Amino acid sequence: MSSRWLRPHIVLIAICGDLDMATTPQVTAYLAEHTATRPQHVILDLTEVEFLAAHGVQLLLTAQDNAQAGGGRLHLVGASTNRRVHYPLTVLGLTDHFDLAPDLATLLGNLDT
Amino acid sequence: MKVSPLRRTTRWSYAPLPTAAGSARAQLSAQLLAWGVGEDDAEPAVLIASELVSNAVEHAGTALELGVSFEGSVISLTVRDHSPRPPRLQPHSLNRRAGTRTADGPRPRAALGLRTAPGRQDHPCRHHRQQTARSHPGYAWLNPVRDQVRAGKMRKCLLALSHPGPSRDQAAGATTAALCRMTSR
Numbered sequence: 001m002s003s004r005w006l007r008p009h010i011v012l013i014a015i016c017g018d019l020d021m022a023t024t025p026q027v028t029a030y031l032a033e034h035t036a037t038r039p040q041h042v043i044l045d046l047t048e049v050e051f052l053a054a055h056g057v058q059l060l061l062t063a064q065d066n067a068q069a070g071g072g073r074l075h076l077v078g079a080s081t082n083r084r085v086h087y088p089l090t091v092l093g094l095t096d097h098f099d100l101a102p103d104l105a106t107l108l109g110n111l112d113t
Numbered sequence: 114m115k116v117s118p119l120r121r122t123t124r125w126s127y128a129p130l131p132t133a134a135g136s137a138r139a140q141l142s143a144q145l146l147a148w149g150v151g152e153d154d155a156e157p158a159v160l161i162a163s164e165l166v167s168n169a170v171e172h173a174g175t176a177l178e179l180g181v182s183f184e185g186s187v188i189s190l191t192v193r194d195h196s197p198r199p200p201r202l203q204p205h206s207l208n209r210r211a212g213t214r215t216a217d218g219p220r221p222r223a224a225l226g227l228r229t230a231p232g233r234q235d236h237p238c239r240h241h242r243q244q245t246a247r248s249h250p251g252y253a254w255l256n257p258v259r260d261q262v263r264a265g266k267m268r269k270c271l272l273a274l275s276h277p278g279p280s281r282d283q284a285a286g287a288t289t290a291a292l293c294r295m296t297s298r
Contacts, residue, residue, distance in 0.1 A: 018135055020135060021170065021171070022131035053163055055167065
């Protein structure tokens with residue numbers, strides 16, 4: 001996992017590997033730590049996620065709820081192109097529930113305007 | 114019992130650790146590949162097995178076995194635990210974590226919990242089958258698979274998924290089974 005502030009109000013957090021029962025506790029803690037200042041936009045880069053289990057989907061839903069509760073928004077990058085993420089989201093009917101950005105550059109362009 | 118020579122089968126045992134699902138995914142993927150099952154056909158089977166194993170770890174908390182058999186175009190998965198407690202469906206809202214529904218209506222919440230801890234039995238499956246089938250997290254994961262299949266949106270097919278039930282051949286433990294049909298051959 002890594003995080004990078006792209007703008008004063010935009011944080012990019014990249015998650016890699018499996019998002020399942022074994023790993024979500026650490027990822028949850030990491031997200032809490034790196035979004036504690038309530039950034040307006042939280043971007044999760046899921047390009048390197050290798051498996052998305054139900055626990056991982058729950059993590060994404062919670063992350064979105066938390067962002068919205070703080071007046072912010074959650075954006076997912078890599079989810080639409082990474083089949084290992086897109087497939088379970090499609091199965092669960094959640095592709096419209098999240099903001100699936102085509103790529104980071106496009107997303108940043110939209111957020112900057 | 115007569116067993117077809119074309120029926121291939123194997124199983125693995127796991128300790129009830131959070132890492133069990135990852136191990137199960139790796140071993141099942143490798144086995145299916147060795148049996149000549151393509152990645153597209155293996156993917157839904159691995160996904161389902163992963164959730165069933167996680168469920169057993171979380172709610173039975175005992176050693177468990179994942180079994181797989183493959184014959185023709187059907188992949189059969191079973192996960193068996195050894196909990197002396199009978200499995201119970203856990204009725205709750207998809208949005209129970211938040212306590213309320215989201216503004217734009219109910220959404221699948223994908224936490225797990227096919228098998229619940231012992232205690233109250235105030236929601237017999239019979240009465241809440243529909244509710245639990247729709248809202249139960251484990252099934253919140255798997256029922257959309259069926260919906261997608263019905264809607265023709267998925268190439269893969271989940272033929273059947275059982276609720277956790279008593280194992281026939283032992284006093285303790287529950288078995289959950291799923292059948293996946295390969296569609297690429």
